[in-house]
Amino acid sequence: MAKELKGVQVFAPATVANLVCGFDVLGMALQQPQDVMTMRLREEPGIVISHADGYDLPVEPEKNVAGASLLALMEEYPEKVGFELIIDKRIKPGSGLGSSAASSAGAVVGANHLLGNPFTKEDLVRFAMNGEKVASGVKHADNIAPCIYGGVTLIQSIFPLNIVQLTAPPMYVTVVHPQIEVRTSDARQILRKEVQLKAAIKQWGNIAGLVAGFLKNDYDLIGRSLEDVIIEPVRSILIPGFDDVKRKSKDAGALGGGISGSGPSIFMLSREEYVAKGVEDVMIDVYTRLGIEFKTYVTMINYEGAKVISEV
Numbered sequence: 001m002a003k004e005l006k007g008v009q010v011f012a013p014a015t016v017a018n019l020v021c022g023f024d025v026l027g028m029a030l031q032q033p034q035d036v037m038t039m040r041l042r043e044e045p046g047i048v049i050s051h052a053d054g055y056d057l058p059v060e061p062e063k064n065v066a067g068a069s070l071l072a073l074m075e076e077y078p079e080k081v082g083f084e085l086i087i088d089k090r091i092k093p094g095s096g097l098g099s100s101a102a103s104s105a106g107a108v109v110g111a112n113h114l115l116g117n118p119f120t121k122e123d124l125v126r127f128a129m130n131g132e133k134v135a136s137g138v139k140h141a142d143n144i145a146p147c148i149y150g151g152v153t154l155i156q157s158i159f160p161l162n163i164v165q166l167t168a169p170p171m172y173v174t175v176v177h178p179q180i181e182v183r184t185s186d187a188r189q190i191l192r193k194e195v196q197l198k199a200a201i202k203q204w205g206n207i208a209g210l211v212a213g214f215l216k217n218d219y220d221l222i223g224r225s226l227e228d229v230i231i232e233p234v235r236s237i238l239i240p241g242f243d244d245v246k247r248k249s250k251d252a253g254a255l256g257g258g259i260s261g262s263g264p265s266i267f268m269l270s271r272e273e274y275v276a277k278g279v280e281d282v283m284i285d286v287y288t289r290l291g292i293e294f295k296t297y298v299t300m301i302n303y304e305g306a307k308v309i310s311e312v
């Protein structure tokens with residue numbers, strides 16, 4: 001009988017990329033939902049992927065985001081190694097909640113643990129960006145970085161990679177995920193390639209304001225800075241109910257919010273739990289009236305990021 005090699009179970013959190021005005025540069029990890037993944041070392045080199053969920057995702061390593069990330073890691077590891085991976089997705093692909101990033105990040109965090117932690121977190125982000133390239137055509141790190149580091153992260157630069165971990169005051173995050181699929185690759189293709197100077201000035205004022213609001217624990221500044229004059233006007237057209245959810249959530253006391261990643265999920269930040277629950281009621285009401293199936297989460301920032309929860 002083949003001997004059982006070392007294995008681990010990994011949790012990888014959902015993430016909200018962009019945080020409204022910070023397209024491709026800001027992101028936040030959530031406590032819920034989280035993907036689960038079981039990984040083992042193999043005696044043979046190579047990657048074997050299977051799914052314990054009902055999603056019809058590719059199992060070929062170079063087509064699955066987890067496999068593409070592992071291939072990048074294996075290229076920099078000095079010995080030949082092999083991994084077996086069972087993916088149990090709890091974050092629906094195409095949700096705008098960093099489903100692809102959770103698989104990519106979870107796989108490299110698990111592999112690093114199994115190999116005795118030879119790589120830094122920054123290395124792991126670099127490897128996992130190869131998964132985002134498979135999913136969206138672009139190596140963006142605004143989901144991957146918070147998924148690996150936890151909390152709120154700023155990608156000051158991709159090449160060379162420069163990740164800044166930000167502090168943020170406690171906040172509740174209410175999310176609605178209308179059960180329609182928006183592929184990140186499609187949601188990127190509809191964006192205009194040029195930006196008006198007037199819009200750019202507004203946008204970089206908001207990004208700076210949001211980062212300053214996080215660092216100063218200034219909830220009012222955070223709320224005032226949650227505005228996107230460049231991406232949201234184009235992408236929100238793909239999300240039925242978006243304007244209603246945003247307006248009514250603010251009326252219910254939310255600090256603000258917008259599209260989560262490339263959508264269709266919408267997120268709203270609140271200072272108090274009762275406000276976050278009121279925002280959930282607003283979301284439920286809007287999508288029930290529209291007759292669109294949906295899922296909601298009332299959660300908080302996850303400060304730990306993807307982690308090995310047990311050895312198996």
Ligand SMILES: Nc1ncnc2c1ncn2[C@@H]1O[C@H](COP(=O)(O)OP(=O)(O)O)[C@@H](O)[C@H]1O
Nearest residue numbers: 064065093094095096098099100103135183184
């Ligand atoms: N392990 C995986 N987990 C999630 N998506 C994957 C995986 N492997 C490949 N994909 C592909 O990535 C795309 C989903 O990524 P994306 O559109 O960015 O969604 P999300 O916003 O949820 O991250 C789909 O086309 C899916 O087939």
Ligand SMILES: N[C@@H](CCOP(=O)(O)O)C(=O)O
Nearest residue numbers: 017024096097098184261262
């Ligand atoms: N910055 C990216 C983020 C995509 O996030 P996802 O959760 O939709 O994968 C973008 O906005 O395209």
